[in-house]
Amino acid sequence: MSVTALSSPELAQRQPNWLVRLFDYKPFLVTMCLAPAIGLLAVFLTYPLGLGIWLAFTDTTIGRKGIFIGLENFQYLLTDPLWWNAVFYSVVYTAIATFGKFALGFWLALLLNNHFPFKSLLRAIVLLPWIVPTVLSALAFWWIYDPQFSIISYLLVDVLHWRTSNVDFLGSPWPARFSLIAANIWRGIPFVAISLLAGLQTISPSLYEAAMLDGASAWQRFRYITFPMMMPILAIVMTFSIIFTFTDFQLVYAITRGGPVNSTHLLATLAFQRGIAGGELGEGAAIAVSMIPFLVFATLFSYFGLARRKWQQGEAND
Amino acid sequence: MTDTVAQASTVADAKAAPDTMAWDSGLRRLMMIYLPLGCFVLILLFPFYWMAITSFKPNAELLNYKEHNPFWITSPTLAHIKHLLFDTSYPRWLWTTMLVAIGATTLSLVASTLAAYAIERLRFRGSPYVGLGIYLAYLVPPSILFIPLATVVVQFGLFDSPLALILVYPTFLVPFCTWLLIGYFKSIPYELEECALVDGATRLQILRRITLPLAVPGLISAGIFSFTLSWNEFIYALAFIQSGANKTVPVAILTELITGDVYQWGALMAGSLLGSLPVAIFYSLFVDYYVSSLTGAVKE
Numbered sequence A: 001m002s003v004t005a006l007s008s009p010e011l012a013q014r015q016p017n018w019l020v021r022l023f024d025y026k027p028f029l030v031t032m033c034l035a036p037a038i039g040l041l042a043v044f045l046t047y048p049l050g051l052g053i054w055l056a057f058t059d060t061t062i063g064r065k066g067i068f069i070g071l072e073n074f075q076y077l078l079t080d081p082l083w084w085n086a087v088f089y090s091v092v093y094t095a096i097a098t099f100g101k102f103a104l105g106f107w108l109a110l111l112l113n114n115h116f117p118f119k120s121l122l123r124a125i126v127l128l129p130w131i132v133p134t135v136l137s138a139l140a141f142w143w144i145y146d147p148q149f150s151i152i153s154y155l156l157v158d159v160l161h162w163r164t165s166n167v168d169f170l171g172s173p174w175p176a177r178f179s180l181i182a183a184n185i186w187r188g189i190p191f192v193a194i195s196l197l198a199g200l201q202t203i204s205p206s207l208y209e210a211a212m213l214d215g216a217s218a219w220q221r222f223r224y225i226t227f228p229m230m231m232p233i234l235a236i237v238m239t240f241s242i243i244f245t246f247t248d249f250q251l252v253y254a255i256t257r258g259g260p261v262n263s264t265h266l267l268a269t270l271a272f273q274r275g276i277a278g279g280e281l282g283e284g285a286a287i288a289v290s291m292i293p294f295l296v297f298a299t300l301f302s303y304f305g306l307a308r309r310k311w312q313q314g315e316a317n318d
Numbered sequence B: 001m002t003d004t005v006a007q008a009s010t011v012a013d014a015k016a017a018p019d020t021m022a023w024d025s026g027l028r029r030l031m032m033i034y035l036p037l038g039c040f041v042l043i044l045l046f047p048f049y050w051m052a053i054t055s056f057k058p059n060a061e062l063l064n065y066k067e068h069n070p071f072w073i074t075s076p077t078l079a080h081i082k083h084l085l086f087d088t089s090y091p092r093w094l095w096t097t098m099l100v101a102i103g104a105t106t107l108s109l110v111a112s113t114l115a116a117y118a119i120e121r122l123r124f125r126g127s128p129y130v131g132l133g134i135y136l137a138y139l140v141p142p143s144i145l146f147i148p149l150a151t152v153v154v155q156f157g158l159f160d161s162p163l164a165l166i167l168v169y170p171t172f173l174v175p176f177c178t179w180l181l182i183g184y185f186k187s188i189p190y191e192l193e194e195c196a197l198v199d200g201a202t203r204l205q206i207l208r209r210i211t212l213p214l215a216v217p218g219l220i221s222a223g224i225f226s227f228t229l230s231w232n233e234f235i236y237a238l239a240f241i242q243s244g245a246n247k248t249v250p251v252a253i254l255t256e257l258i259t260g261d262v263y264q265w266g267a268l269m270a271g272s273l274l275g276s277l278p279v280a281i282f283y284s285l286f287v288d289y290y291v292s293s294l295t296g297a298v299k300e
Helices: A009-014 A018-024 A026-055 A072-079 A081-112 A119-126 A134-144 A151-159 A173-202 A205-213 A218-246 A250-255 A267-277 A281-289 A291-312 B002-016 B020-025 B027-055 B079-087 B090-122 B127-137 B142-155 B162-168 B170-187 B190-198 B203-214 B216-232 B235-240 B249-256 B265-285 B287-299
Strands: none
Touching: A018 A026, A018 B203, A026 A281, A026 B090, A026 B127, A026 B142, A026 B162, A026 B170, A026 B203, A072 A281, A081 A119, A081 A173, A081 A218, A081 A267, A081 A291, A081 B027, A119 A173, A119 B027, A119 B287, A134 A173, A134 A250, A134 B027, A134 B249, A134 B265, A173 A218, A173 A250, A173 B027, A205 A218, A218 A291, A250 A267, A250 B249, A267 A281, A267 A291, A267 B142, A267 B235, A281 A291, A281 B142, A291 B142, B027 B265, B079 B090, B079 B265, B090 B127, B090 B162, B090 B170, B090 B203, B090 B216, B090 B249, B090 B265, B127 B170, B142 B162, B142 B170, B142 B235, B162 B170, B162 B235, B170 B216, B190 B203, B203 B216, B216 B265, B216 B287, B235 B249, B249 B265, B265 B287
């Protein structure tokens, strides 16, 4: 470093230490700075990811090293109605929950973007469902969905008299499926709302002023300014949301554990049931690996699907 | 409270001037903004209210909606919390969770600060790719990794040890924090470092004396996010920890507190409430950092 050579004499005297000079050697410094992060990720992320893919092609069980069996695990999964069931529910769960989260979250973001008193306090409160550990709020939902003592049933039966019997939320497949989706939407709204609110605040008010001078209605302003301007951020947030909804585990495990009659298994909970609880590591890994194509597809779809819309509307130059 | 006041005044406005403009500003505002906002807040907060109220209800009231209004407590009790704190290992679980969260957060902050500094400030060839690689790691969901990771953890002899969680949580914390901190480092003017460099400071001195102090808001928000995410984590803790004593709060409540077919709803909800409190308190202390960094991270 030629710059260091120019340093004042007393500084140079104070630190002729070889160690200090070694840390001023940029390649060394870069390596040292990156080592902890890259090391952790290599050992606990990249290596397990590779190992997982390898395990999916073996018949490993807990306590026994497996041998390579090729595509057998996957062939078995294709004939397994429970796997198909989990694929079906994972797709339904992701599709409905993502739609719900974004519709309601966008709405909440638009509401929060207005001026009213105690705005920042309200924003802080609204984020709570996202802060609190999912399993703990899932337990609250479990209690809300209780067959006998559900507060929703109480409202519908005893207060409003709309029904004569309690709702059996988690006792049969479709109600259980929708109950889980509702809980997932509840948890996802705050994150979507706050992220989209950030996007809304970057839109210049002059655009709306110009549109209002031109006589655009509120809907037209939303349709032709807000929505297109929000596309890039929507694409990113939605990609994240789809990935984490599709691979969700906690909510289902906490509320139904896949029941009733395995109707609410997501691929992640099925992988856990087979791989860890059932001890069939190879098969569990195969189920986990079978999520990857869906994830890649969903990511490409949401990212490029939304990003291309942005191109079509001629906003490439941002 | 203020909402109702605001609503009342807007209604009054609408009545005072019943022309189209008043509809636009008054009643319309009530119907289009305050009413839906009120519904959102009600629905988003109700499960917490329900959790809290169940925690303090005596069992007689808990399961009898005919004689007691379920939305209120007539004779609140601390029995559930007492049961939780003195008859179960709950304090131990809280302690373990705290330990894991603090350990994983510290480790991730150190690793990601250095990584973000190297990627954003040292500008070596290929630094954008390293940044992208770390960022992509965030997109690998834990539910794909937990089975192979379980075998890795066993190989390292860390099965059933909280240390396994401290080492594994950085896999999702480091990408997130690095991404966040790169943004913060970007906002610090380059000239400050260049001046120090000209004055003869070493790179490490610059990092310690100039860059880090200026990045403190970023470090705080990365720390809060890491702490919250570690406290939240479930699947790894469920798969890697077996003995009741070493479990974290979310896992322990679900696997140790639920016994048989009769659920102790009071104790369960008290456990959820107590387990949520540390994160909620932590969050409320730094809420401004939290919200602004969340919005900032998305804007990037």
